[in-house]
Amino acid sequence: MPVTADQTLDCSGLSCPMPIIKTRKALDTLSVGQVLKMIATDPGSQSDMDAFVKKTGHQLLAAEQEAGTFVFFIKKTR
């Protein structure tokens, strides 16, 4: 079943640490249970988003990759 997002954040072209910072800011505007779709082109964001959810406790519902673009679906848990 495809994941649907409540908000989309485009971090294309940004490098560390901006995707993490912008993801955090976007999650702050969501309610618990809502899903953020984050798009990045920084290959480091794969590892960083894993680490981000591990540390913050939010949930990475899905991560996809296509032609140098990474798409993450993060559910706000608290």
Place this chain on the structure above:
Amino acid sequence: MTALTEAQPEAVTLDEPRATRLAIIASHGTLDTAYPPFILATAAAAMDMEVAIFFTFYGLEIIKKGKADHLQVAPIANPAMPLPVPNIIGMLPGMTAAATAMMHNWMDRAHVPHLGELIDIARESGVRLIACQMSLDVLGLKRDDLIDGLEIGGAATFLEFASRNAITLTF
């Protein structure tokens, strides 16, 4: 689309002991040494950590008014910098400016935010920026020479913060 990760059914365990603070000492005033403290500090703040950066000795350069985006790279005694000339040439007049311009070029190409922007993000996200009083005295600086949003303190201020559940890094 290729799926990188499947949905994670298991809950992330947050009950194991984790450092909740990041305590950084910034003691150098070159562009390349000023970045890591702020990259790590802003990322840590985004990950719910409490962060403090203690600026001592030449680290104070970073937080001088109007200085953040004018810090330079030292090409001399920096063999890791891939300048297209022998390292000894780095001592010639103009080479510091050339190396700095080159570094700015690389950073813009990699879309790295400017240092001033990272400092603003750090202040907005509650990172404590502590200027070392003793270093101010040594370098003949005044509070007014530094940017707003700072605390002034000494070793005890930093140590009290770092002594509780912190990762401590030095740059």
